[in-house]
Every structure is written in C-alpha cells, then in structure tokens.
Amino acid sequence: MGLVCQQCLARNSALCSAMIGDEIDDLFSIAHQVKVDEGGYLLHEEDPSKYVYNLSSGVCTLERLASDGSRQIMAFVYPGDFIGINPGPFYSVSAQALAPIVACRWHMKDLEGLYSAYPNLEQHVHGIASRVLAATMDQLFVLGRKNAVEKIAYFLLYIDGRQRKFDGHSDSFVLPMTRIDIADYLGVAVETVSRAFSQLRRRGLIELSQAWVVTLKDREGLREVVEHTVG
Amino acid sequence: MGLVCQQCLARNSALCSAMIGDEIDDLFSIAHQVKVDEGGYLLHEEDPSKYVYNLSSGVCTLERLASDGSRQIMAFVYPGDFIGINPGPFYSVSAQALAPIVACRWHMKDLEGLYSAYPNLEQHVHGIASRVLAATMDQLFVLGRKNAVEKIAYFLLYIDGRQRKFDGHSDSFVLPMTRIDIADYLGVAVETVSRAFSQLRRRGLIELSQAWVVTLKDREGLREVVEHTVG
DNA sequence: CGTGAGCTTGACTAGGTTCAAACGGGGTGG
DNA sequence: CCACCCCGTTTGAACCTAGTCAAGCTCACG
Structure with a gap:
C-alpha cells in the first residue's frame, strides 16, 4: 500500500x-x-x-x-x-x-x-x-486590461485561493515568491509592485506584518479593486 | 463519400x-x-x-x-x-x-x-x-514584456503565419479585423495601434496600400523588432 | 554587530492613454 | 452619376501612469 x-x-x-x-x-x-x-x-x-x-x-x-x-x-x-x-x-x-x-x-x-x-x-x-x-x-x-493596483489585487486574491488549502483558514499567508517574481508574473516593474502593495496597505485592504506576510483585511474591497470599480 | x-x-x-x-x-x-x-x-x-x-x-x-x-x-x-x-x-x-x-x-x-x-x-x-x-x-x-511597436510587429508576423495558407504565397494580406480588435488583442489603445503601424511603415518594414491591406517588406526586420533588438 | 539582499520610497522621465480634430474611402440616397 | 455622410483610421497635443534611476531602509544571516 x-x-x-x-x-x-x-x-x-x-x-x-x-x-x-x-x-x-x-x-x-x-x-x-x-x-x-x-x-x-x-x-x-x-x-x-x-x-x-x-x-x-x-x-x-x-x-x-x-x-x-x-x-x-x-x-x-x-x-x-x-x-x-x-x-x-x-x-x-x-x-x-x-x-x-x-x-x-x-x-x-x-x-x-x-x-x-x-x-x-x-x-x-x-x-x-x-x-x-x-x-x-x-x-x-x-495583463491586457488592468492597471498596476488592479493587477496586484488580482494577484493577492489568486494566491490566497491557491494557498488557503495549505496555510489553513487564516486570513494571512506567507508569499513564497519575491517582489521580482510578482513583477515578472504581472508584467510590471518591481518598484510598481512595491508601490501597489503600499497603496493597498494605506487603503486598509491588506496588512503587511513582514514584506512577505500578507493579511487580507477586506477581500470584498480587493475584488472591487480588481473589477475596476474605481469607487 | x-x-x-x-x-x-x-x-x-x-x-x-x-x-x-x-x-x-x-x-x-x-x-x-x-x-x-x-x-x-x-x-x-x-x-x-x-x-x-x-x-x-x-x-x-x-x-x-x-x-x-x-x-x-x-x-x-x-x-x-x-x-x-x-x-x-x-x-x-x-x-x-x-x-x-x-x-x-x-x-x-x-x-x-x-x-x-x-x-x-x-x-x-x-x-x-x-x-x-x-x-x-x-x-x-x-502582453507582459513588449512595448507597443514590438507588440504590433509580433501581431503582424503572427497573422502572416496564420493567413499565408489561405492568402497564397504573396507578401500581402488583408486584415479581417479592425484596429480596435487589434488593440483589444494586444492590450493597448486604438490610437497606439495606429501610431505603431505608421512607425513601422515609416521605417520601411511594412507597406499599407489600404488601412487593412498589409505588405511585409522586411520580415527579418520585424522579427528583430519583436526581439527587442533596439538597433 | 556588521553586511548584504530584497524591499520601499522619492524624483524624474518616457511611453501610452485620452481627448479632440481631421482625413479617407465606401456606401447610400438624391 | 455625383454628392454627401458615416465609420474607421490617422494625427496632434496634453496628461498621466508606470518605468527608470538613485538613495535609504529592513531584516535575516553570518
């Protein structure tokens, strides 16, 4: 067996x-x-x-x-x-x-x-x-139709979905990839990734206890960001 | 039968x-x-x-x-x-x-x-x-890694490859899609598509007898454009 | 405790978007 | 048959987002 x-x-x-x-x-x-x-x-x-x-x-x-x-x-x-x-x-x-x-x-x-x-x-x-x-x-x-912040919001929800089954049901997860990897995934510059993370943090949608430890504070808000609903 | x-x-x-x-x-x-x-x-x-x-x-x-x-x-x-x-x-x-x-x-x-x-x-x-x-x-x-002109050059070579079997062996082909379609395929604005076409025409890489009739004057040159070889 | 890789932030620049106007060619109606 | 109109395209100018370059920061590791 x-x-x-x-x-x-x-x-x-x-x-x-x-x-x-x-x-x-x-x-x-x-x-x-x-x-x-x-x-x-x-x-x-x-x-x-x-x-x-x-x-x-x-x-x-x-x-x-x-x-x-x-x-x-x-x-x-x-x-x-x-x-x-x-x-x-x-x-x-x-x-x-x-x-x-x-x-x-x-x-x-x-x-x-x-x-x-x-x-x-x-x-x-x-x-x-x-x-x-x-x-x-x-x-x-x-890649074709979203701006930088929308791309990052999409990415976070995507990773959340992928990792939840491994990381348990907490709202936090540890990113296994660097900012450069994220940039190369979304077709933007590293600095742009960093700025987008900061903006989402300032907006209260996410929290970054460490650079690679992400907490999704407001999934619905992130979804709205992805959907271009500029709100 | x-x-x-x-x-x-x-x-x-x-x-x-x-x-x-x-x-x-x-x-x-x-x-x-x-x-x-x-x-x-x-x-x-x-x-x-x-x-x-x-x-x-x-x-x-x-x-x-x-x-x-x-x-x-x-x-x-x-x-x-x-x-x-x-x-x-x-x-x-x-x-x-x-x-x-x-x-x-x-x-x-x-x-x-x-x-x-x-x-x-x-x-x-x-x-x-x-x-x-x-x-x-x-x-x-x-979409992730190329600029506007490179995207258009890629697109033209791609369409050339797709249509050659139908259009015969001439260097010209008729685009079945509008500039808007091309824009929505490559993730850019219509105006950007238009400008990129014009630039490739000015550079002598393509010829446009009509807006939708393209002649590839220099396939190798187009490939170099796609490959980012700024030359 | 020092070092360095990775991350963030700032200032400037460039490329692409947006808005606006002019052009052209094909089709329609007079 | 010609004039006009309309849609798609091109071009121009202003604006803005993201890229680039450079400096400072953080944190894990030696």
Whole structure:
C-alpha cells in the first residue's frame, strides 16, 4: 500500500485522486521522486518533454526567458499541480524552484500505458490541461486590461485561493515568491509592485506584518479593486 | 463519400485530418453546420459547453468582456481551428464573427463516442488543446514584456503565419479585423495601434496600400523588432 | 554587530492613454 | 452619376501612469 502517496500533499491532486485505494500503487510503481534545491530548475523550456511531473511539496514558477533577459512567469505551481502535461516536442516553459521541491516524475509513455487499465485517467490528464488554459486566460485578461493596483489585487486574491488549502483558514499567508517574481508574473516593474502593495496597505485592504506576510483585511474591497470599480 | 468535407477549408485541420478516406463520413454524420453573420456570436462565455466547433470558413475572435466594458481578445480563430475543445462546464470565452462564418458543430458526447472506434481521435483533440495553450502563452509573454511597436510587429508576423495558407504565397494580406480588435488583442489603445503601424511603415518594414491591406517588406526586420533588438 | 539582499520610497522621465480634430474611402440616397 | 455622410483610421497635443534611476531602509544571516 503506497504509504508515500497516502501522506503526499498531492494525494488529492486531479491525477492521483483518480486512483482509489490500492490502485495508487500502480501509479506509484512507475513514478520517480525528484528533488530540486531552491533556485534550481526542474526542467528547461528547450528540453524534450519526456516526463510529466506532479509537485509534492514546495513551490515553483513556470517561466519563459527572452533573449534580452526579460522574464515572464506564466504560472506559480503548488503541490498537486502538474508540469509538462501538455503534449508537444518541448516543454515551452522552464520550471524553477522558489523553495526546495519534491516532485513525482513519470515517463509520459508509462503514464499513457495506464490509460487502458484506468480509462478515466486520460480524461483527468486532459481536464488538468484545460484548467491550466483557463488560468492562463485569466492572467492574459489581467495583463491586457488592468492597471498596476488592479493587477496586484488580482494577484493577492489568486494566491490566497491557491494557498488557503495549505496555510489553513487564516486570513494571512506567507508569499513564497519575491517582489521580482510578482513583477515578472504581472508584467510590471518591481518598484510598481512595491508601490501597489503600499497603496493597498494605506487603503486598509491588506496588512503587511513582514514584506512577505500578507493579511487580507477586506477581500470584498480587493475584488472591487480588481473589477475596476474605481469607487 | 463526404463531398462537403472534401471541399472544406478545414479538411486538413488537426481533427478532420485524423480521418482518412471514407472515415470522414463518420465524423460528418454526427456534425451540424452552423452559420453566423458578421458581428454575431457563435457562442457566449457563459453558455454550457455542450458543443465543439470547427471553423470551416470566415474568421472569428475568442474574447472576454469585463464588467466595465473593456474587452480582451484571447485569439483569432481561422478555418480549421477549434472552438470549445477545452472541457469545463462553460466556454469561458465568447466567439464573435469578424466575417460571415460557417462552422461544423458536434455534440461533445457524440464526438467522444467516436473515440473508441478511432483511438487517435482523442489524442488529436488534446493535441489541439495543447497548441491553443502554447499560443496563449506566447501572447501572454508579448502582453507582459513588449512595448507597443514590438507588440504590433509580433501581431503582424503572427497573422502572416496564420493567413499565408489561405492568402497564397504573396507578401500581402488583408486584415479581417479592425484596429480596435487589434488593440483589444494586444492590450493597448486604438490610437497606439495606429501610431505603431505608421512607425513601422515609416521605417520601411511594412507597406499599407489600404488601412487593412498589409505588405511585409522586411520580415527579418520585424522579427528583430519583436526581439527587442533596439538597433 | 556588521553586511548584504530584497524591499520601499522619492524624483524624474518616457511611453501610452485620452481627448479632440481631421482625413479617407465606401456606401447610400438624391 | 455625383454628392454627401458615416465609420474607421490617422494625427496632434496634453496628461498621466508606470518605468527608470538613485538613495535609504529592513531584516535575516553570518
């Protein structure tokens, strides 16, 4: 019985949750555990996409680097999230660890081999892929149509939603990423991120006991900010 | 033998090309043709996603509307492209016709029913979905990290790539979308789009015989513009 | 207790938005 | 057939948001 899996933070992820009871052993038996130190890369955008990963612990970014050095973060990846599920010859993003990470790795081929035994596994994989697209479109909308403060408000609510399941039900959470990461995620400058945080704090919508410890004082107010309701 | 299909602009699309010879009849027999006038909507973002569409002719946008009236165009859809392949309870984008369109419509259920008979059909569907994600990530990168002129240069090369297969091998193409559409795609103001066009024309990179007839005079130069190589 | 990386704040600048006006081309009605 | 009108586009000028550059601050760590 896959004890390792039963205790995994990602046990209820979209993929692993498709396997009930001892079935998980089938999935585990073809998995490899990989670890990456903080700042290290799990994979690079130009790597051939042989493997699929499911993050067990830690946080990482999916990012793309331009020739001029500028960086765009496409997503923040939390335990239970997948990396590399999208078919194609190469991952088209790199995955960098914001904290030490542990991930389960499968050969794409091996995983596909399980499809016949577990028919809903394939659907699950594609359901995951489509949720990634939905999130990316949300981000696209925000980058295209929102100003700096609105972007930060969106970001905070987004992170709150992502982390609540790990951080418990408190209104505070610890940001695993730096201001630079946030800036590269939202397509603005670091200083702009900092100023937007300060403005939201001054407005009483958030509290910052430390730079990376955020308390949402007024979720509804933040939502209004995102919605452009200048109020 | 599916004559309608054999002559369709989308015959070689990722989905229909999975069916060779008479197999296409199976796909056609469960399809409905739908037509939408210019400016009309094929589907709305809040509609339950019962159907999948394959565009046969015309062009349309995938867009999202904010409460404050601002619009973000997520993609331009050309013949052979799919709409609504991503699982989820609702389409999360609306599809608006830029020109009169004809599309094949399938019940998602019916299409899934063919999966057992044509195993590679399912893969094809998901291959499509993943290419959509790749394109969306490209756009995300451009919106986040490029200035106005770079965005327009990217857009022109992108459209060139999309339309070349329909417009033949000339260097000119006719834009099916307005400047407003372009602005809403790139997250800038209409005037900014116009100014960027003019600048590229003055620099000799493009030619505009009419506002919507573009000739790429220097593709390599445009690529350099996109790559931020300020030169 | 000193150091340095990351964060904040200030002053200035630049690029893009906004508002306003002029232009152009296609379609309509006289 | 021509004149007019309208919509989409272009251009100009003022404004403003966010970027840039630079300095000071905070806090974790050695």
